[in-house]
Amino acid sequence: MILLKRTLQFFIICTLLGLITLISLYYYVKPDIPSVQVLKDVQLQTPMQVFTKDGLLINQFGEKRRIPVTIDEIPKPLINAFLATEDNRFYDHVGIDPIGIVRSALVLISTGEKKQGASTITMQLARNFFLTREKAYIRKVKEIFIALHIENLLTKDEILELYLNKIELGNRAFGIGAAAQVYYGKELKDLTLAQMAMIAGLPKAPSALNPIRNPTRAKSRRNVVLGRMLTENYITQTQYNDAIRQPITAYFHGAEIDLYAPYISEMVRAEMVARYGIDKAYNSGYKIFTTVESKVQKAAQTALINNLHNYDMRHGYRGSVKTLWVPETQPVFSKSQMLSELKSVNEFGQLKAAVVIAVNDKTADVLLKSGEQTTLTWDNLKWARKYITRYRQGFAPKAANEILAPGEQIWLRKNTDNSYLLSQIPEASSAIVSLDPQNGRIKAIVGGYSFEQSQYNRAVQAKRQVGSNIKPFIYSAALEKGYTLASILNDAPINQWDKSQGVAWRPKNSPAVYNGPIRIRRALAQSKNVISVRLLRGVGLQRTAEHLLKFGFKNSDINRSESLALGSASITPLELARGMSAFANGGHLIEPYFISEIQDAYGDVLFKTNPTEACDDSDSTLSVLNNDVTMQNFETEKQQEKKCAPRIISKQNAFLIADAMHSGIWGGGSWAHKTGWSGTGWRAQALKRRDLSGKTGTTNDSVDTWFSGFNRNVLTSVWVGFDNPGNSLGRSTYNNNLDSSQISGAESGAKTAQPAWIEFMKVALEDAPEAPIEPPEDLVSIRIDLATGLLSHKNDYTSRFEYFDKGTAPTKYVLSQPTDIFEEDTKTEEELF
Template identity: 55%
Template structure:
């Protein structure tokens, strides 16, 4: 079974048998000649049974008493391979003969030979010449040279004993026998024979030529196939499974997750080497070497550990993703020398070391380092990774992450990264990790409020809440972060800045039952939603897959699409056995729904170009979906006029700085004590969710202090959705949206604009910084004008975070 991306890149393969079917016309004539010369020189002359071969076998049996000559033609071997066993009995031979005669009546010689070429076991789980060419030589069958073809042609009789990997000497003898037979029948010249006979054995094991790293997707596909076909059939049926993953998006997502985890790990400090192999006094550094890498010279071999010992130790450490083990062999003032697995001495410059202040705890780091010797010693076994042209000191991240991106119009998953390293941990955090949502939940709460009388200009009191809980005997005091309160504030700004107390008051307006019903419509599990006011602040749990599905509804105009990752399943003969039938969003339906007559869903058939059974359910009006989507743009871009003192940042302002597109939007999310951080949002044709946290729910993501050697615009303070998960989303979207046309902000029918006063949310007659145009569902726009014009004061001038 082979798993592919949507664009045909091999992701993984599973099973007991490896087959790469080839057509007869695609097999080189010399390989056919080698097979025939060795197995059945009279193949094109006999009718399935070769009388001469039978007589020869009989003579051997009579004279020796041994069944050494089987007299099996290629047709008889096809009969045995498909229908019989390999036991040497007379009754099996009789059956073999009759089956061969029948096969010759039904198939042409070329068809029979094609079956033989694809069915024969050739060792190392390779069945057929296509698989053997890949397993032994890493080539397509048409790329083999004469010696390699002869090697493969010699395998059917003894695929294990004459295996060129396990027994190269015997394999070479068998290969040369094949070459001799080819020379005898005139298939090759004497010169070709001599050249091929002198070729060394070049075979070595080649695993699957994986072209795209998506191991969590491969495991999802494997599970789908086992559930559908059963384990044995799934592994041995030769199925080709095509996923919805695109190779470019998957590569971008994987890189974004890794880079973000490395950045988090660096700012929290260095946890030390893997091991200390030896300790020796430092030799005198060469003059100028610490300041001029071009003059640096690799240290001499250490007398304590030989080159061979270091290579052996390094070979025992399995690389992790793009991290490689290395041994420190020299430490100078501002650089260090390491010995790597390929037997080279490599230099780690100061830029690759200076981040490594001491990790004390998740919330504390040591002071910035001033020399390499504060971090490394000779004999340290460490991790390094290649960054552009040089090495960097590294460590395996302990923190976890996930990222999933999908098309909002049909739910096709474009990229999925379930964790940092699948080989060490197969836990798929996209589909299996239920984590608290934090403020990622707020757009769903506000969508319910817009259906219950709120507008984006509605004022909600941004004031402290102090509610006595008689059952607990304590007061519940949800706080904003930062702990600032500005009085009545518009809904757009409250969601854009993720104001906690406003979200609680909005929940009270909707009612807990109403909010839970709304969340269930988006696909969240009712059992995961607490029946208390902490729901407004994200105490509910959900997987990243559930979250990205919910945000897709805002992006597509109100449809609930279901994520899917299996596009189709083909048989070994390229017959389509399964084709996904996703439920689709429909722009024409949205236009019809937006008309004043408001047609019922079941009457959309007249305008919908999509068959009704393929139409995704509509769970949100296009008007409400547009209003939330537009407000999520404010989370990125903020609002107001900074020059006039009315400007404000949304919590995701970093996305605006990097991506620089006005057609993106999203929502940050941070839970209590920064145990879970989120960023979910959309761009043209894509919606994505990123999550960062520890698998250990009790461990906090912590905080970091300023680092003298940190990057420009370094992240400090408490970890949060904007600072911890946001950068992965930002990087993915930045690369994904390159070359994607901008998406216009066109409101649906039924949405109007009105100029409002920033301070009161009422209509404004002024055309200056104290007012703005706001979107409203027709009929909900304000009818009163503001009596006095007063400026809206900025509250969060630098940065905001959200906690509950």
């Protein structure tokens, strides 16, 4: 009896001591236990995703790959795999598993080592959210108390859902949704049983058991998981036998990028970081919908790349990347040696690394980095005459051994017929910006040949001399001063002595052809340099500069010298496109923007851009006069009143310049009567659209080349040049190995930049109805004499209808018609640029 009493007392004392110990431990660690209330409003670290306007994924940013899924979206076998491996009594315990704790304690007592943690899924969730993986007793105590709190706060399904979305699974994959994508490129519902078991085996050691790095250990762990599932009757013996026979199929899958557009995605990334900070931007699951259209964006990237390769090819082949062996003097590399060399080569863009194996009369055998072996045909080699300088090329080759030799490492790229073409990395650079001139929405933007090669975004960062693309703005100032498209100026050389420099300034036309008296319409269409200078003088330098500032150009970029008339101002392609939009939209200064909407991780709209629009004059009361414009203009959904862009020039002025630029493409006169003439942008006629206006631009020595063109709905500017502003694009001679459609001669806006514009606009305008810029009210159309700009009674090739702003039309009629006024029209189109 006494023994029983003492035993009872002992147990009571032990129980009290245990309770006191637990209470003491609780209050000891309580200050360090975080509130689990945050789990009710948990924000999983989900990467930021960037989409096109039509919903294609462009890029994603974030340190952690995570694709959140709900418990209903998780296949039952995958849940069972985790339960069987990590916590088979999960739905029975209260957050801690006494049986597991006793088992772990017995292991510790018998071995003296902490081999089993006895952590339930709830305890692992507590550790993953609030603690570290350190094996310490005090951490385990905290883990237990937090787990108990979690169980009181959340349901079992909510706990399991959080756990499966939070857990680290290697290769920067967090959560099972991301793991399925990273390892197998699949959604959860498409995983096989073996693949589910593989993922369920990763939490124990995500790095050591990684199926990509350690496939043997990963397979062994996978089979352990399958064995546990069999033991717990989650799968049948047949399913088990089938699954363990499955090979390891995991390999790294990047983000499911639908359209690779790195320049626009980097613009978005920088903007989001500026707005929210890097941690919130990267990990809050934002979904950003850009303004670019996938089809149009892809066309811009393709046009830019093709155009740079075409420029590069007409200037000659610069030779191989390096020589691996020299025939007849060094041992020939084996296939494995060649592949080993190619393995270290970083490929980018359309370029593929290859080694020349053998050279025949008109062909060459090559081995690609992928292991593919193919033969280059003569049609894919014959372009490669030797590059000498940017101004000189060698003779057209007659045999393949004049171009290549065995042992050379070279670049190739695919043709549309899937054959390989000898290629090289373009030396020149380029940028394309296309936007909707009515509201500033950027339809496509490309900042260079390859983002991997250079992250410098030339579309928004490169300030380059704009050349003759400045002339529409100069002519717009002249129209405000009282000039008309029919005004006659003298197209003759200018020779002005500069006292400060001790030299004469002699601006020249390019080509150096002078027509004498010429109408302003034709002078702009044919890009007459001396006329631009005479107009600047007629308007006044300061007044002209002030007019240019209306178009959004920065004051510091508009130099105050007469060279301004020839395009010495340096501006970015985006700034140029913005300013040029005023001629397409009736005279308004729009604000370019590239983000249309921002959503949170749950799809709720946080921001929606409310752009300024080119409104009718009836909406002028809504105009927002703001000269301090930015590329972004975010508005909440509650602030979506229509905003009108400020008017900077009259709609009559805008139309007249756009119409003169239309002549820059379509020319004028009568070819039947030998009075026809072409504008510098005549190559755009290939698009067979009468709604286009355009302007070429070339700076001194062809350092910078431009083409800008538009209709009412699409405006696109293209720049081509070298990143080093001092380098000329040079000239190329005719290549006898190529057909007559090739470009040759001095590089210029028409030859160097416009081909990319044409290729792009062919896609951008595909299936779109013509959208000409309609003449506004208060314009009159009067027949004038082409030679004098005066009124004409004739209705033949010597006259045409011309537009005038009301009150500016001539009042006198021509008295006689000179007979030699059109003699200058013998200049061929090929000399125009």
